[in-house]
Amino acid sequence: MALLSVTDLSVSIGRxxxxxxISFDIGKGEIVGMVGESGSGKSLTAMSVMGLLPxxxxxxxxxxxxxxxxxxxxxxxxxxxxxxxxRIALISQNPMTSLDPIIRIGAQIDQVGILHLGxxxxxxxxxxxxxxxxxxxxxxxxxxxNYPHQLSGGMKQRVVIAMALAADPELxxxxxxxxxxxxxxxxxxxxxxxxxxxxxxxxxxxxxxxMGVVAQACDKVVVLYAGRxxxxxxxxxxxxxxxxxxxxxxxxCIPRHDQLRxxxxxxxxxxxxxxxxxxxxxxxxxxxxxxxxxxxxxxxLEQKAAGFAACHAAINAAGKVSAHG
Amino acid sequence: MANFLIKRLVLLIPVFLVVSVIIFMIIHLVPGDxxxxxxxxxxxxxxxxxxxxxxxxDKPLIVQYAIWFGKLMTGDLGEAIILRQPxxxxxxxxxxxxxxxxxxxxxxxxxxxxxxxxxxxIRRDSWVDRTVMAVILLGSTVPSFWLGLLMILVFxxxxxxxxxxxxRSWSALVLPVLTIGLGGVALxxxxxxxxxMDISRRDFVMMLHAKGVPPWRINLQHILRHALLPVVTILSxxxxxxxxxxxxxxxxxxxxxLGSLLITSLNQRDYPVVQGCxxxxxxxxxxxxxxxDVVQALIDPRVRERTG
Ligand SMILES: Nc1ncnc2c1ncn2[C@@H]1O[C@H](COP(=O)(O)OP(=O)(O)O)[C@@H](O)[C@H]1O
Ligand code: SF4
Ligand SMILES: [Mg+2]
Numbered sequence: 001m002a003l004l005s006v007t008d009l010s011v012s013i014g015r016x017x018x019x020x021x022i023s024f025d026i027g028k029g030e031i032v033g034m035v036g037e038s039g040s041g042k043s044l045t046a047m048s049v050m051g052l053l054p055x056x057x058x059x060x061x062x063x064x065x066x067x068x069x070x071x072x073x074x075x076x077x078x079x080x081x082x083x084x085x086x087r088i089a090l091i092s093q094n095p096m097t098s099l100d101p102i103i104r105i106g107a108q109i110d111q112v113g114i115l116h117l118g119x120x121x122x123x124x125x126x127x128x129x130x131x132x133x134x135x136x137x138x139x140x141x142x143x144x145x146n147y148p149h150q151l152s153g154g155m156k157q158r159v160v161i162a163m164a165l166a167a168d169p170e171l172x173x174x175x176x177x178x179x180x181x182x183x184x185x186x187x188x189x190x191x192x193x194x195x196x197x198x199x200x201x202x203x204x205x206x207x208x209x210x211m212g213v214v215a216q217a218c219d220k221v222v223v224l225y226a227g228r229x230x231x232x233x234x235x236x237x238x239x240x241x242x243x244x245x246x247x248x249x250x251x252x253c254i255p256r257h258d259q260l261r262x263x264x265x266x267x268x269x270x271x272x273x274x275x276x277x278x279x280x281x282x283x284x285x286x287x288x289x290x291x292x293x294x295x296x297x298x299x300x301l302e303q304k305a306a307g308f309a310a311c312h313a314a315i316n317a318a319g320k321v322s323a324h325g
Numbered sequence: 326m327a328n329f330l331i332k333r334l335v336l337l338i339p340v341f342l343v344v345s346v347i348i349f350m351i352i353h354l355v356p357g358d359x360x361x362x363x364x365x366x367x368x369x370x371x372x373x374x375x376x377x378x379x380x381x382x383d384k385p386l387i388v389q390y391a392i393w394f395g396k397l398m399t400g401d402l403g404e405a406i407i408l409r410q411p412x413x414x415x416x417x418x419x420x421x422x423x424x425x426x427x428x429x430x431x432x433x434x435x436x437x438x439x440x441x442x443x444x445x446x447i448r449r450d451s452w453v454d455r456t457v458m459a460v461i462l463l464g465s466t467v468p469s470f471w472l473g474l475l476m477i478l479v480f481x482x483x484x485x486x487x488x489x490x491x492x493r494s495w496s497a498l499v500l501p502v503l504t505i506g507l508g509g510v511a512l513x514x515x516x517x518x519x520x521x522m523d524i525s526r527r528d529f530v531m532m533l534h535a536k537g538v539p540p541w542r543i544n545l546q547h548i549l550r551h552a553l554l555p556v557v558t559i560l561s562x563x564x565x566x567x568x569x570x571x572x573x574x575x576x577x578x579x580x581x582x583l584g585s586l587l588i589t590s591l592n593q594r595d596y597p598v599v600q601g602c603x604x605x606x607x608x609x610x611x612x613x614x615x616x617x618d619v620v621q622a623l624i625d626p627r628v629r630e631r632t633g
Pocket of ligand 3: 044
């Protein structure tokens with residue numbers, strides 16, 4: 001059974017409906033990539049799993065999120081809080097702003113051990129320094145007493161990762177953990193996270209807009225477009241026989257000759273706004289393969305080849321183009 | 326931190342010099358002089374000139390300033406022309422009253438202001454928040470002397486709970502402290518509330534929630550701590566205001582104090598006393614700012630580094 005199982009998740013924020021029927025699973029020990037251009041709903045999916053939608057005035061309008069058999073949608077807040085940072089941990093996008101600037105680094109990591117593991121101050125500190133060393137933070141004991149502004153961006157992100165690891169979570173959600181960082185250390189940070197997750201057998205939901213990162217790290221991929229799942233598949237199938245035109249575009253945009261990762265500026269057309277999603281398949285205004293029915297009928301997420309895709313033009317498992325079948 | 330403190334103190338020296346010049350100039354540029362208030366009716370111009378010379382008021386202003394400042398450096402504030410006492414002893418008699426009133430009012434504004442502001446921010450958009458906001462609006466629009474008169478009328482005259490005026494008992498302090506303090510409560514509560522709501526939207530607060538930290542901890546140990554920075558800034562500005570601004574309130578409640586002394590001697594152009602009082606107020610403002618800086622540096626490591 002999957003560790004995390006998201007089924008038909010829809011979210012509204014006021015009158016906006018930024019997520020529409022998101023489904024995916026994360027198995028134990030699996031690294032699942034979640035890709036899509038900015039605004040496709042990756043962070044909101046993470047917020048939904050963390051149970052933090054109320055903070056931004058959002059709510060789940062349908063679907064379920066199950067974690068290790070627990071129904072998170074109906075979990076009372078105090079029990080949810082006991083899970084956050086303990087069994088499900090978040091690595092946020094921007095390490096520059098994710099730490100409390102007037103509290104020492106150490107205290108912010110220790111907080112997790114004290115809160116969730118009931119450690120004494122001294123035991124929490126020893127544990128934090130140990131984790132910081134594993135993350136290859138030089139002079140961990142000194143850094144433990146530093147303030148965030150005394151650290152570089154890369155070091156801050158390691159500290160954020162240390163906070164996430166502090167209570168030995170089973171599932172980590174990393175929301176574009178390197179986007180805010182210097183390109184030279186992006187791959188390094190991803191590698192540190194992936195190594196740790198593999199070593200400890202944790203599950204990881206790795207949010208990125210970069211297919212190159214997915215190729216580097218993931219077992220499975222969920223491709224989001226405009227608040228819906230476009231395609232879901234194993235890593236080899238996604239790159240070997242992508243079913244959805246959007247997936248193909250994402251792959252086409254991976255920088256090939258450059259060691260450094262670029263952003264997804266290469267797909268023609270603009271990402272639609274949540275205020276004004278296109279009818280039918282939301283990708284149709286940008287899709288080179290669009291059929292007549294694409295503007296009117298919403299493609300269902302169906303088994304296509306080895307995985308799932310929501311596209312009228314994709315060949316389904318039975319070998320037929322679904323639009324005609 | 327010691328470094329920080331020394332730097333801040335050194336910075337105050339030029340400020341003090343400039344302030345002393347300004348204080349001296351202001352009072353001497355106001356028309357009228359103290360001699361008019363002490364000569365007897367019918368005295369000759371010669372007698373008046375003699376008195377003017379006796380107090381050194383015939384010398385050029387720059388010389389008068391040099392003499393005053395020279396004495397000041399030895400701790401001598403001079404002699405009151407009208408009241409005929411050393412200025413330092415006049416201040417010694419009056420300052421404690423102002424200090425007690427001022428510090429109680431400050432403590433009242435700080436504690437009650439932060440508490441209500443924080444409560445309103447935490448329970449935002451609830452009836453608690455709306456009530457606090459309404460009271461804040463009232464508190465920041467009603468002039469304090471009017472509030473003072475109203476309080477005297479209600480609590481002293483009608484209900485008889487507190488004395489109408491004077492400084493003989495502790496209960497006589499209640500109404501003046503409330504009068505001065507309520508405006509401060511409104512100000513502090515407003516700043517606290519806005520700052521907390523602002524900070525609660527920052528990324529690190531989201532991260533604290535993601536770490537499973539209970540909301541009361543996030544509010545008190547993180548958000549409120551940040552909110553104290555702007556609160557300390559306005560409080561440190563207000564320390565001078567409370568001492569100086571107590572002037573009208575001391576008058577309304579007929580209390581002795583630096584404010585009353587200042588008004589009386591200003592009316593009589595008693596230069597040395599006015600200078601002494603203003604100097605005390607200026608020092609209070611400077612120390613208030615210094616105290617504010619120190620508290621901010623204690624809260625925020627980045628402030629320590631910037632100047633330390
Ligand atoms: N707090 C919010 N209020 C209103 N709309 C939001 C909010 N957060 C995100 N959205 C909208 O929801 C959509 C998905 O956002 P997000 O999950 O942040 O995308 P991603 O992480 O993939 O870039 C976007 O269109 C965004 O504008
Ligand atoms: S459903 Fe139509 S428009 Fe959408 S991706 Fe497939 S072919 Fe393109
Ligand atoms: Mg995002």
